[in-house]
Amino acid sequence: MSRNLYDLIGLAAAVCFILALKGLSHPKTARRGNLIGAFGATVATLLVFFFTGNPSEKNWHSLPLNHLPLILGAVAIGLIIGVPAARKVQMTQMPQLVALFNGVGGGAAALVAIVEYLKLGSEATTAEVIATVFTVIVGSVSFSGSCITFAKLQELMTTRPVVFPGGRFLIAANLAGIFVAAGWVVNSGGNTPLAVLGGLSLLFGILFVLPVGGADVPIVISLLNAFTGLTVAASGYVLQTTLLIVAGTLVGASGTILTRLMADAMGRSLFKTLFGAFTAKPQAISAGQETRSVKSGSPEDVAILLNYARRVVIVPGFGLAVAQAQHTVRELADVLAAKGIDVAYGIHAVAGRMPGHMNVLLAEANVPYEQLVEMEEVNPTFAQTDVALVIGANDVVNPAAKNSPGCPIYGMPILEVADAANVVFLKRSMRPGFAGIENELLYDPKTTLLFGDAKDTLTKVVSALKNL
């Protein structure tokens, strides 16, 4: 009886996860969906403390749990680290936090499989060993790969693709080594082969993510997320726990679709992104362009330009997020609207460091939803736009994506701000964007550059506008 109840509650938790993903796919139900998922996960966790499984199955455990104080202590440590990190993180740093959470999940799944493997020893069936090998490989890749994406997003290391001579051969050799080690584990078992396999997989995760350029990092996070899901499913197989199989597979499948959707939104070939590691060649970075002249203006100049415009399109990017200038932008838009100027925000799906980053940021400043215009709709209107105000965005308006085949962002759809009568760039410096590519538009005669922190500069523009 209690066994059936255990399974039923587990099933209910699995249904919660399906409903969570379903809810998260629609704006109106997203928040509720997330709460349903959290509820399901909580129930599933509590279940382990109060019900035991079937003694003949792998997921059976004693009750009360062995090492209960230590287990509760470990959960408490996890809570103490995880909750404040999630609560206090700034909006600008959210992407790397998600990457990190994903990485530790992958690491946890790999450890679970390793512990179960150590315990089973020679009793493990071939299927269990294969599932363990899969979990160790993919979980370790997800863990180390996520750490590198974290380092890239946090700008602890360069955001450009890291490609070194012989890298392709190294990664191919690494991959071959993983296959050999996997065969070794399956054939002879034991701890040493497994440790070798784990080490090689960790290395592969690093080599796999290093050549990925900054703009593609969100796609990689999403892919690693799907990987972690599959790892969890494989651990579920080893532990014969249906809930883990369902939850892990759901995430693996939906994560794969999501990765493809993201790649499509960025106009990237998923294949090229993923196998960049195998095909990337060291690129000579063209130098000597920095000496060309640019036109920089004062906040007052920009205020005058805006004052006599009929239509202004604001293009926000990561710089807006960094400067926390979303409220100031809203104020600017309100002042312009009060003067009878038509204002819209041109939102590129991948502006910022993650798809939808700008929507989240501007929503925080209560920008009306109708003013956020997606790329396909806003692009045809640039020809009738007097001023395109680019705030801390670069790659998403870089014409190199259209004009220079071979550059890392080539093929990505961009916001066609060059069609507007005037372009104003608010930038911190002449430094290129996240993808590390020079933007030709900065040197265009109709472009005005306004250097400085976006928030300070915008505040000055707003006060200048009010005085006009």
Next chain:
Amino acid sequence: MMSNGMALLAIFTLSIFVGFEVVSKVSSTLHTPLMSGANAIHGVILVGAIVVADHSSNNLELTLALVAIVLATINMVGGFVVTDRMLEMFKAKKK
């Protein structure tokens, strides 16, 4: 009656299709929260981590399992909290 292994394989296969179907059409606005929410869901590996901690028969196994519990808890709880924070901002917009 299916063998246990076959039943698990059936569950796995059907879950793939459910996963595909559920998110087949999502606006780009929701990509980040959806990814983050899915990320939190795979934090249920916590359940597995607790079970193997119970199974562990020596200090090495126990230590690894406890590390797994810490990591999985961070993944699960942190994931749901951060997703909720993202979505909270969407809600403000709806007014």
